[in-house]
Amino acid sequence: MLAIGPWQFLSCFGQQFQPEKDVGKDLDLSFLPEETSGNDASNANVTQDSGVFDACRQEESAETDPKKVAMPGASTFCPMTPVIPVAESSGIIPMLQNIVSTVNLACPLDLKSIALQARNAEYNPKRFDAVIMRILEPRTTALIFSSGKMVCTGAKSEELCHLATRKFARVVQKLGFPAKFLDFKIHNMVATCDVCFPIRLEGLLLDHQQFSSYVPELFPGLIYRMVKPRIVFLIFVSGKVVLTGVKERREIYDAFENIYPILKGFRKQ
Amino acid sequence: MAIWGIGDVLALPKVQCPNHPDAMLVEDYRAGDMICPECGLVVGDRVIDVGSEWRTFTNEKATQDPSRVGDAQNPLLNGGDLSTMISKGTGAASFDEFGNSKYQNRRTMSSSDRAMLNAFKEITTMADRINLPRNIIDRTNNLFKQVYEQKSLKGRANDAIASACLYIACRQEGVPRTFKEICAVSRISKKEIGRCFKLILKALETSVDLITTGDFMSRFCSNLGLPKQVQMAATYIARKAVELDLVPGRSPISVAAAAIYMASQASAEKKTQKEIGDIAGVADVTIRQSYRLIYPRAADLFPPDFKFDTPVDKLPQL
Numbered sequence A: 001m002l003a004i005g006p007w008q009f010l011s012c013f014g015q016q017f018q019p020e021k022d023v024g025k026d027l028d029l030s031f032l033p034e035e036t037s038g039n040d041a042s043n044a045n046v047t048q049d050s051g052v053f054d055a056c057r058q059e060e061s062a063e064t065d066p067k068k069v070a071m072p073g074a075s076t077f078c079p080m081t082p083v084i085p086v087a088e089s090s091g092i093i094p095m096l097q098n099i100v101s102t103v104n105l106a107c108p109l110d111l112k113s114i115a116l117q118a119r120n121a122e123y124n125p126k127r128f129d130a131v132i133m134r135i136l137e138p139r140t141t142a143l144i145f146s147s148g149k150m151v152c153t154g155a156k157s158e159e160l161c162h163l164a165t166r167k168f169a170r171v172v173q174k175l176g177f178p179a180k181f182l183d184f185k186i187h188n189m190v191a192t193c194d195v196c197f198p199i200r201l202e203g204l205l206l207d208h209q210q211f212s213s214y215v216p217e218l219f220p221g222l223i224y225r226m227v228k229p230r231i232v233f234l235i236f237v238s239g240k241v242v243l244t245g246v247k248e249r250r251e252i253y254d255a256f257e258n259i260y261p262i263l264k265g266f267r268k269q
Numbered sequence B: 001m002a003i004w005g006i007g008d009v010l011a012l013p014k015v016q017c018p019n020h021p022d023a024m025l026v027e028d029y030r031a032g033d034m035i036c037p038e039c040g041l042v043v044g045d046r047v048i049d050v051g052s053e054w055r056t057f058t059n060e061k062a063t064q065d066p067s068r069v070g071d072a073q074n075p076l077l078n079g080g081d082l083s084t085m086i087s088k089g090t091g092a093a094s095f096d097e098f099g100n101s102k103y104q105n106r107r108t109m110s111s112s113d114r115a116m117l118n119a120f121k122e123i124t125t126m127a128d129r130i131n132l133p134r135n136i137i138d139r140t141n142n143l144f145k146q147v148y149e150q151k152s153l154k155g156r157a158n159d160a161i162a163s164a165c166l167y168i169a170c171r172q173e174g175v176p177r178t179f180k181e182i183c184a185v186s187r188i189s190k191k192e193i194g195r196c197f198k199l200i201l202k203a204l205e206t207s208v209d210l211i212t213t214g215d216f217m218s219r220f221c222s223n224l225g226l227p228k229q230v231q232m233a234a235t236y237i238a239r240k241a242v243e244l245d246l247v248p249g250r251s252p253i254s255v256a257a258a259a260i261y262m263a264s265q266a267s268a269e270k271k272t273q274k275e276i277g278d279i280a281g282v283a284d285v286t287i288r289q290s291y292r293l294i295y296p297r298a299a300d301l302f303p304p305d306f307k308f309d310t311p312v313d314k315l316p317q318l
Helices: A006-012 A111-117 A158-174 A201-207 A249-265 B114-129 B134-150 B158-172 B179-185 B190-204 B214-224 B228-243 B252-266 B273-280 B284-301
Strands: A095-104 A121-123 A131-135 A140-144 A149-155 A182-194 A222-226 A231-235 A240-246 B026-028 B033-035 B042-044
Touching: A095 A158, A111 A121, A111 A131, A131 A158, A140 A158, A149 A158, A158 A182, A182 A249, A201 A222, A222 A249, A231 A249, A240 A249, B114 B134, B114 B158, B114 B179, B134 B158, B134 B190, B158 B179, B158 B190, B179 B190, B214 B228, B214 B252, B214 B273, B228 B252, B228 B284, B252 B273, B252 B284, B273 B284
Parallel strands: none
Antiparallel strands: A095 A149, A095 A182, A121 A131, A131 A140, A140 A149, A182 A240, A222 A231, A231 A240, B026 B033, B033 B042
């Protein structure tokens, strides 16, 4: 979900707005549309999950940021890394590990028959009142409720999450229920990354007391709750960082760019 | 006669002689008068005698103090409860023919804050089990009152909030107790106390200092019966280990326990990992892990003036 128009690249460089000037001696931006469509929940045209991110931040977001761009096919994908001074970008890209999404199949389901007929489905109504179904490709798990609503977890990218949810819906459909695919929405994304240096958590706690919570007796990591974008970091002494609590991939990248200079300030010597 | 004094900030009626406003009035307690010493004018009349109603003598059976009527008031915490109730009768006349007491109603003495009173009782019980001093109990009560009045944690069990307040109070007084120690005197799980702890810090918008290894040394070492030299050595070892960053990411309690193990093994009073783990609330595998991290630099960690019973190279290697 990368959408940087040419004018935004220029602004990053602090240059004046000159749309007719050819930026791309290094870059070929011709494949990017002039205007990108707004955020569409059912838009399946998302980038594949190579995770390559052009680390240019949008300093002034006066206009609403276009969220998606139709990228060319995976085989011809080339990384877009514009020339940016190293000091500005961290060069580290958080990798997505888990995405939680929900969808409404819009028909009441008989969980018992689903559990009996489908493979890889477990149903224990005394323990939890939903069918737990798993598929192998993409490796995901779904909780299917009798109201027709479904929760899908375990996918490593938005595209895979969408695909997996559709596969689960297909299974339910094949079992004889008139399943539809309404209101697909991603609710949470979890990403991890490594800043590759040890971090002084006590120092970080002292300086950012109103955002941080570090109780070594309870949990070895520092829990940092950033306000904008609203995201939670788990920061460990080894330098590994977990980001969670967001619904958009862009927020993860923005938030990591926000925290990276802070973490560099608390590097252990 | 009440005269408003100039510059009297509290604006209480101040009794003064009209002719001599600066004169200190003399109290004549026998007649109940306030008399001006300059001119002899009786200024205040019918002054209520605040002395005690009856004379008391100390005797051996001093179980009751006749000059007290009722419990000591707790004005900070209760909001000044002045309600009274009829107690159970003592004489024979208070029971009717079947042996039931004639006046039965003993309920709802202070309906507001009944839960708070219960919580204070629970706090006192918990603190008593680990012999906490009065100042910590008072601080805990104050914290509980603040949290209770805020009502942001209303859904949580009062005992859980009380336990978390006790933990915070110990921290704030500079004598932190581990969560496991608070767990031992409370019926609430460590997880729930931890959750309430974080919620209370957010609700009261306070923060607490980070725990250090030295906070627990005196308590753990005296519970183990280790002499002062070993305690001081263990404190030094733990502090040095943290300074040299030999144990990154380890809980300070585990590091403290490992330091006590190393110090005790180097002295005449050797304690096993199990014993130390029991006292500190740390698993003995955890002590083993932390000990393995500090063992390689053992020679640098001991204080320079330490008398070794077992030399550094003979320390157990786990």
